[in-house]
Amino acid sequence: MGEDGSAAVVLDAERWLELRPLRALLDAGVSVAEIARQTGLNRRTVKKYLSQEAPMSVPRRVVPAGHRTPVLGPFGHVIDAWLRAELLLKGTVIHERLVAQYGFTGHYQRVKLYLQEARPRIAAEMGIGPDELAGLHRRFEVVPGAQAQVDWGDEGGILAHVGIPKVYSFHMVLSYSRDPFCCFTTSQDLATFWRCHRRAFAHFGGVPKSIVYDRTKTVVRRHVAPGVAVPLHPEAVAFAGHYDFDVDVLAAYRPTGKGRVERQVTIVRDHVLAGRGFASIEELDAAFAAWVPLRRARTHRTHGEVIGVRAARDHAALRPIPPRPYRVAERHLRHVGKDCLVAFAGNLYSVPARRVRHRQLVEIRATAGTVTLHTTMPGPGGETLLASHPRAVGRGARIVDPAHWDGLPDGHTRAVTTGDPPAPPARPRPPATAGGPLQALLNRAAAAQVTVDRRPLSVYDQLTGTAPFTARSASKDA
Template identity: 65%
Template sequence: MVLDPYRWAELRRFRGLLDAGVMSGSEIARVTGLDRKTVRKYLAAPGPVFPPSRVPSGRSRRRLIDPFAPLVDAMLRAGPAMKASVIHERLVKEYGFTGSYQRVKVYVCDARARIAGELGLEPGELAGMHRRFEVVPGAQAQVDWGDEGRILAHVGIAKVYSFHMTLSYSRDPFCCFTTGQDMRTFFDCHHRAFAHFGGVPMTVVYDRTKTVVRRHVAPGEAVPIHPQAAGFAGHYDFDIDVLAAHRPTGKGRVEWQVLIVRDHVLSGRSFSSLAELDAAFVSWVPLRRAQRHRTHQELIGERAARDHAALKALPPSTYVVAERCLRPVGKDCLVAFDGNLYSVPAGRVRPRQLVEVRATKSRVMLHATHPDAAGVTLLAAHARAPDHGVWVVDERHWDGLPTGQARRTTTGETRTAPRTARGPRQQVRTLKDLLNQSPAVDIEVGRRPLAVYEELTRNGPSRQPPNPQEPS
């Protein structure tokens, strides 16, 4: 068998692997789709072997991929970053291609650059390349979430998440574990991270999480920051850096940390609480800081010391993160928030009125959207319920509402007293008083024999009946 230039270029890449003993001739033959005798012939020959580029007849050898080349070019024009494995899969499934994946990969390697030139695309747009950057100590930290799943399901905790912050200069890590990703929890984790590092970096890098970004915008437009995130960053004096959409490599240092913590802290262990998870990470941190990082080739702990020294000092007060939202008031003067019900004063609200809920970690405050005559908007303040399905009610908020204490029932067996004379100003207020004005027991009823009614029945209704008041 005589190899064409494409197959020879593909095969000679394995010469180094064969010489180093990494791969055998049979493995190379299996990967390339060639006969092992052909592999042995071309890779075992001393010195470079250059196969003829033409067959003895003088014509170029036709490759299996050549009839499908226009299809591959069309796929690359539609999706310049399409993987060769995807193209091979579609060629086999939809067009009956019988060649190996390696044949498609070699062709796509050359065709991709040619198609990119036709479309006027930069090489980085095809390969997903990114610019490596380095920062000075204290300049940047990166934040990300990790989903740890049902690691504590056996103790009744359905879902566990890991919060990660990494200092970009030293790669010094911080991690803590939570049961939610709401805004209050998100910035509470920031408090813990800043305390762990002993200061605040100049910039924190986020992806487009809803706790930082108010809404998504088109590429190239300014990203609107959530007011709570802007207030938190202003209090701690750091800048918010939001990545472009679908660019996770912009915070690859913390992305790697999520995987490292899973492998070195969580893998192969069992835990019974969030506190045990946090303690396991804290005990691992000295091991991490004693390692030499493969990128900057220094001990992480030594660079972390310089990183910590350059951080900004923590402010004297803690920023109180309050969730804010509008909720309607029910007819029962209760407002639903976070799966619980909180009361508001009945005299200051009306049904379906919108009130603003401002919730912190421990308190829930309910405010009117407009101040009253005294300029006050606060309607009620409650301790935050620790669980869901709880009623948090101040009984004074229901003052003035019917209590139901005036409702009464009777069987009618008790005989009422005879009617007494009422003064001119006495009024009938209830149905019972109205019925007692002329009790039936006080009326004299005439008595007649049944013969009288029989007489009326025989003679017809035209005959006048006797006066019922006359004695019979």
């Protein structure tokens, strides 16, 4: 350290610059201990530098001889110029442009560290405070027919009293005119999502050139790191190709990118749903359809025109709807159970017992209204369909065609007993024969069925007038 303590002053200045941006947290009520935990510094160090002002004078560093110039040095003025033109320009974009236009060979982290110092400095030059900078976003306008935005709304148990536990609202808004569309569903699955698109296209009378989405699983196949191309769901690619529109997926955590439809979700709740009772999905859709003319008659506060007038230009610029609709079907593989039932979405669907075996793998193709089950390998005639059922609403249902169980044991041969010996069945009397009793005796089969009367021996003693048989036998014994 120099005699004037310059090294200590430089260290204090660096530490102050590092912790100064955290002063806002301290002013907002965050404890010093919490700030220290987030920064990894000692609590006393944080308290020291957040409680003082900037050092009065910071001596300039002396670059030793032979020390190379930082690799970002020649490009600093270029980055500053870009920031003056667009203060919120992303660091990844700046790095890409430096590499492509100026041959920059440094790592993105160097650009990131430079922006941490340069962006607040440029903002101060432009008279923008730190709080204002954090809440800024770029507003954009589009030409008629160019864009629509899509989002879901969760309406909760609005129909729980009629046995529908959950209701969702699907929203599409044309970005140029803010003309709205909304319909209500009980599911957010793939088939329902794209079926709502077809209804929206019919409502507007055409297809926009692009549609903005967030990273929903019905559009994005999986999440990726920032700066990496987002892989789209195959059905989203097929649907967009059929209707000829571009899929525009927002970056993660960027709700302002589709603020028009985000605002529309709240407007529909306030003007259509609030304070009303409904008994079905159809009543919800009818309530929105009745409100649309009122919405189109209003003057929008942003573009200053009547929404219906501007919507007419928007509709005229939309692309035509293809004559043949594209129907999206969810495809899943499931195993057949011992009871010839296949589980899907919390419900059970039957398949023919004569055409499947236990644990056989079958393919489920589900749309919003039907569930069809297919074999994975086509039969001799190329047929794969095993069964077709209406799609169950909710969970826990069993959709069974009784004919699918033909040939399976039904339990009709099973018998039970209480343990008591069963009574012998009564023998029916044989029919009278033409030959009388003698003929009946000669007939062996009939003779076995002749009923013979039984009498005691005393009856015969009385008939002959002799002593009883039992008494005579007793005297001889004496």
